[in-house]
Each structure stands twice: as C-alpha cells, then as structure tokens.
C-alpha cells in the first residue's frame with residue numbers, strides 16, 4: 001500500500017483538484033484506491049460524491065469498483081484499514097503540522113506559479129522534516145518564467161528527497177470546469193482533448209509511476 005499526500009499550507013492552490021484526479025485516474029487502471037478527505041472542509045469527498053454529500057466524520061462511500069472515499073478530518077484511518085487498498089490518496093488541510101502527523105510515501109506539493117518561491121519558503125521547514133519523497137508541481141504556471149523555474153529547482157534541491165516536476169500545469173478553463181462539474185477534466189464537456197486534460201493526465205501518470213504503479217498503466 002502506498003500513501004500519496006497532496007499538501008500545501010496555502011489555500012486555493014490545487015490540492016483538491018490534484019487529489020481527485022490522481023484518485024480517479026488510478027481507479028481507472030483498476031488500482032484499488034482509497035481517497036481520504038483529511039481537510040475538514042471535505043472538498044475532496046464532496047467532489048467525488050458529485051457535489052451532493054452531507055458530511056460527518058467517517059462518512060464513506062464507494063465510487064465505482066476500484067475507488068472508495070472516506071471523510072476523515074485531520075487524522076488518517078488506521079494502517080490496518082488502509083492496508084486493504086493499494087493506493088491511498090490524501091487531500092491534506094493547509095496546516096503545516098499535518099506534515100508531522102501523516103506518513104506518506106510521496107508528498108505532492110502544488111505551488112502557485114506567481115508566488116511559488118515565497119510559498120516554498122513558508123513550507124520549507126515542514127517539508128525538510130517530512131518522511132517520503134517530495135514532488136513539487138507548479139500549478140497555473142503561466143506567470144512563471146524559465147529563470148524563476150530554475151531558481152525554484154535550486155531552492156528545492158536544499159530539501160532532502162525533493163524534486164520539482166519539470167513540466168508545470170497550465171491555468172486551464174477545462175481544469176476549472178472540473179471543479180464545477182465534479183468530474184475529471186477529461187470528462188467535462190469539451191474537456192477531453194484540451195491541453196489542461198493532457199497536462200493533468202500526464203501529472204497523474206508521473207505520480208503513479210513515482211509510487212511504483214508504472215507497470216499497471
């Protein structure tokens with residue numbers, strides 16, 4: 001069982017978007033997946049429920065044969081429970097402390113292109129103390145130039161086990177639509193062939209490969 005935790009202490013940066021897509025994408029390859037809404041806001045759980053879901057601690061449901069969803073604010077379920085799955089995708093709340101209380105194999109850290117360096121500075125300490133690999137992904141990257149990306153890579157190299165994904169995710173109307181429709185970007189109207197859909201698919205591919213599922217894709 002592998003745990004992929006999507007984290008940043010900043011809000012509105014793509015944590016839920018990335019978590020939902022990674023979970024749905026993995027389940028599409030018949031990888032037994034548990035999506036955990038650790039963020040009290042419960043956005044991931046609501047997203048996967050199609051927007052309609054009254055949440056209480058422990059709310060859970062099946063979404064298709066290979067994806068289960070659990071609302072578990074601030075605390076991961078027991079290891080024994082998670083061991084029933086091959087992959088656990090965790091949408092973390094924007095609290096730095098969560099990095100100490102969650103054990104993840106891979107931390108996916110979305111950064112907003114424009115203030116990426118400042119943001120990385122804020123979570124630097126937390127990431128340095130994290131267990132597992134760290135995969136930094138620039139989201140809505142259109143505002144960041146090549147030099148800034150290089151600077152970010154240099155800064156990230158100071159964090160043990162961290163890499164910056166060479167390819168950032170663009171701002172995309174189709175990705176924004178995914179949140180409106182509570183569907184993956186490749187399933188929203190006119191979304192399938194968009195650049196946004198391609199970019200998110202490729203991110204999901206990379207995350208699953210980094211988690212050891214390359215042979216299943």
Ligand SMILES: Nc1ncnc2c1ncn2[C@@H]1O[C@H](COP(=O)(O)OP(=O)(O)OP(=O)(O)O)[C@@H](O)[C@H]1O
Pocket residue numbers: 010011012013014015016017018039041043094139140169170171172173175176177178179180
């Ligand atoms: N690359 C993108 N292009 C267009 N819209 C995006 C992109 N990434 C995220 N968004 C939109 O930005 C908004 C915030 O994204 P999301 O909810 O995933 O962030 P979050 O980090 O989970 O926020 P919170 O801290 O509130 O939980 C959503 O409406 C989402 O659709």
Ligand SMILES: [Mg+2]
Pocket residue numbers: 015016017039043044091
């Ligand atoms: Mg969120």
